[in-house]
Amino acid sequence: MDELRRHIEEIMPLTDLEFSTINGFFISKSYKKGAYLIQQGDRVPFTFFVVSGLLKLIYNDASGKEHILSFAMEDWWETDYYAFYHEGRATMSLKCLEDTQVLCIGLEDYHRLCAAFPRMEHFFLQKATSGHIASQQRILSLLGSSAEERYSMLLKRYPSLMQRVSKSQLAAYLGVSRETLSRFYS
Amino acid sequence: MDELRRHIEEIMPLTDLEFSTINGFFISKSYKKGAYLIQQGDRVPFTFFVVSGLLKLIYNDASGKEHILSFAMEDWWETDYYAFYHEGRATMSLKCLEDTQVLCIGLEDYHRLCAAFPRMEHFFLQKATSGHIASQQRILSLLGSSAEERYSMLLKRYPSLMQRVSKSQLAAYLGVSRETLSRFYS
DNA sequence: CGCGCGATTGAGTAATTTCAAATCTAGTGG
DNA sequence: CCACTAGATTTGAAATTACTCAATCGCGCG
Numbered sequence: 001m002d003e004l005r006r007h008i009e010e011i012m013p014l015t016d017l018e019f020s021t022i023n024g025f026f027i028s029k030s031y032k033k034g035a036y037l038i039q040q041g042d043r044v045p046f047t048f049f050v051v052s053g054l055l056k057l058i059y060n061d062a063s064g065k066e067h068i069l070s071f072a073m074e075d076w077w078e079t080d081y082y083a084f085y086h087e088g089r090a091t092m093s094l095k096c097l098e099d100t101q102v103l104c105i106g107l108e109d110y111h112r113l114c115a116a117f118p119r120m121e122h123f124f125l126q127k128a129t130s131g132h133i134a135s136q137q138r139i140l141s142l143l144g145s146s147a148e149e150r151y152s153m154l155l156k157r158y159p160s161l162m163q164r165v166s167k168s169q170l171a172a173y174l175g176v177s178r179e180t181l182s183r184f185y186s
Numbered sequence: 187m188d189e190l191r192r193h194i195e196e197i198m199p200l201t202d203l204e205f206s207t208i209n210g211f212f213i214s215k216s217y218k219k220g221a222y223l224i225q226q227g228d229r230v231p232f233t234f235f236v237v238s239g240l241l242k243l244i245y246n247d248a249s250g251k252e253h254i255l256s257f258a259m260e261d262w263w264e265t266d267y268y269a270f271y272h273e274g275r276a277t278m279s280l281k282c283l284e285d286t287q288v289l290c291i292g293l294e295d296y297h298r299l300c301a302a303f304p305r306m307e308h309f310f311l312q313k314a315t316s317g318h319i320a321s322q323q324r325i326l327s328l329l330g331s332s333a334e335e336r337y338s339m340l341l342k343r344y345p346s347l348m349q350r351v352s353k354s355q356l357a358a359y360l361g362v363s364r365e366t367l368s369r370f371y372s
Numbered sequence: 373c374g375c376g377c378g379a380t381t382g383a384g385t386a387a388t389t390t391c392a393a394a395t396c397t398a399g400t401g402g
Numbered sequence: 403c404c405a406c407t408a409g410a411t412t413t414g415a416a417a418t419t420a421c422t423c424a425a426t427c428g429c430g431c432g
Contacts, residue, residue, distance in 0.1 A: 059326050067329040069322060082319045092326075114311075118304045121311055125300075128314035133268045135321030136255060140245050140278075142328045143253040143361045147388090166410065175329045180388060182412055333420090352378065366420055368380055 003051045004103055007075050011123050022120065025113045026103040031096045038094040044083040046104035050076045053100025054164055058172075059092050068173040071097070071161065077127055097165055147176040148184045189237045190289055193261050197309050208306065211299045212289040217282045224280040230269040232290035236262045239286025240350055244358075245278045254359040257283070257347065263313055283351055333362040334370045 004026065005019045014022070026049070031037060038044055040060060048055075055072040057080070069092065072078035080090040084107060105113070114121040141150050151174055155162055161170070171181040190212065191205045200208070212235070217223060224230055226246060234241075241258040243266070255278065258264035266276040270293065291299070300307040327336050337360055341348055347356065357367040 059330055061330040065330075067326065069325055069329070081315065081322065085315065085319075114308070118307070121304070121307050122300070125307055125311040125314060128311060128318055129267065129271065132314055132318040132321055133271075135318060135325060136267065138325055139255055139321060139328065140253065142325065143255070144245055144247045144251075168410070177389060178411075179390080179413085183388095354378070363421060364379080365381085365422080369420095 003075070004049060007049070008123060011126055012119055018117070022113065022117065025109045026105050028101065028103055030101045031099070033096050033099050035096050036093055037096070037102070038080055038083075038090050038092070040090055040093045042090050043087070044080050044090050045106050047077060047079040047081075047084055047110065048072075048094070048102040048104055050074055050078065051101040051103060053102075054097040055094055055100055056097055056165075056169065057092055057094050066172050067175070068169060071158075071165070071173065073158075073160075077131075097169070142175065147174050147180065150174050151181065151184060189261070190235060193235070194309060197312055198305055204303070208299065208303065211295045212291050214287065214289055216287045217285070219282050219285050221282050222279055223282070223288070224266055224269075224276050224278070226276055226279045228276050229273070230266050230276050231292050233263060233265040233267075233270055233296065234258075234280070234288040234290055236260055236264065237287040237289060239288075240283040241280055241286055242283055242351075242355065243278055243280050252358050253361070254355060257344075257351070257359065259344075259346075263317075283355070328361065333360050333366065336360050337367065337370060 002019075004023060005014060008014060008019075008022070027046075028051075031053075037046075037048060037055065050072050052074055055076075055078055057069040057072065057078055059067045059069060061067065070078070072094075078094060080092045080094065082088070083090045083092075087107065114124065141153065145153070151170070154170070154174070167181055168178045171178040174181065188205075190209060191200060194200060194205075194208070213232075214237075217239075223232075223234060223241065236258050238260055241262075241264055243255040243258065243264055245253045245255060247253065256264070258280075264280060266278045266280065268274070269276045269278075273293065300310065327339065331339070337356070340356070340360070353367055354364045357364040360367065
């Protein structure tokens with residue numbers, strides 16, 4: 001309960017009234033492991049805030065191979081942002097790796113929320129900025145480090161991932177085959 | 187003159203007074219081809235808006251190899267965002283590929299500007315969001331496409347790059363050696 | 373003309389992928 | 403407790419791909 005409030009208050013304090021108004025813009029949903037929140041080709045009506053559980057944002061290429069753009073764990077915001085903001089079709093899918101509870105907000109409500117609470121615009125700006133920075137770091141690691149280095153950096157940064165997802169999934173995130181990943185620490 | 191105004195007005199209209207106040211937060215600077223706006227290890231006092239010219243955001247890895255995170259052309263905002271927002275040392279460098287004119291804004295002024303014009307917060311939110319989306323697309327192409335595919339996508343998206351930068355630079359952006367790039371379309 | 377820089381080509385080497393087979397592990401039902 | 407199964411992981415070997423290093427080519431400029 002109130003993970004969203006705790007999350008927002010990491011950046012700015014809220015009164016009870018403010019929070020309950022903000023909270024009113026969101027819909028709570030639960031999904032089972034393996035369920036899709038977004039499927040490639042769908043419309044993308046929501047951005048999701050992960051209350052509990054674990055998601056993966058994936059892209060299935062022409063040859064059917066699955067690539068993982070990111071894992072979204074507790075307190076993360078995730079969606080196919082391009083499709084969400086442009087109201088287009090998803091090029092990626094968002095799928096549960098565990099039973100997951102999320103808070104959903106639609107594009108209209110997102111704009112209304114920002115209009116009603118300018119400080120939320122500030123909040124989302126911080127989130128977007130740190131998301132952009134994180135993506136840049138990822139590009140940097142893809143360009144500048146070997147898969148083996150990326151593997152140990154990932155485990156250092158998110159030790160819990162090792163427990164929560166299979167190595168095939170980690171390989172799909174790192175951009176190597178599972179066989180190659182398996183040969184790293186032998 | 188007034189590239190900044192035209193750029194902001196793509197997203198929201200401004201009165202003359204508003205623009206001249208906003209403009210007052212920025213400092214104009216010019217750099218010669220080859221000059222550094224940021225060097226790895228430096229403090230990063232500014233975010234830069236490219237008025238004219240071309241920059242590259244690069245990372246020099248331990249082995250001395252140069253990786254290009256992005257090219258920043260006219261109308262782009264660029265800096266080492268992590269270092270800028272956290273007031274730390276740059277892990278990347280920002281270097282001119284052509285004579286370049288930029289508008290600079292410091293972190294304090296950035297906050298003051300957003301405080302004085304909440305609509306600028308909205309503006310920067312849109313920029314940060316589209317930056318995040320662009321980075322995600324790039325990750326997707328690094329994971330899902332071969333260097334050869336990335337090469338043709340890049341040229342389709344930014345045909346002018348072919349005229350403006352050497353193939354060695356494109357190779358450093360795509361993440362392959364220049365020899366490999368050279369063997370693609372032969 | 374000759375220099376310098378970028379681009380190309382060639383050959384050998386290293387790394388990764390692919391496909392196939394073997395092994396391991398957790399959960400199930402007898 | 404054991405056998406069995408499905409899924410994940412590991413291993414092996416051949417084939418592919420990209421890299422490195424070196425040499426060559428092409429072109430603009432003093």
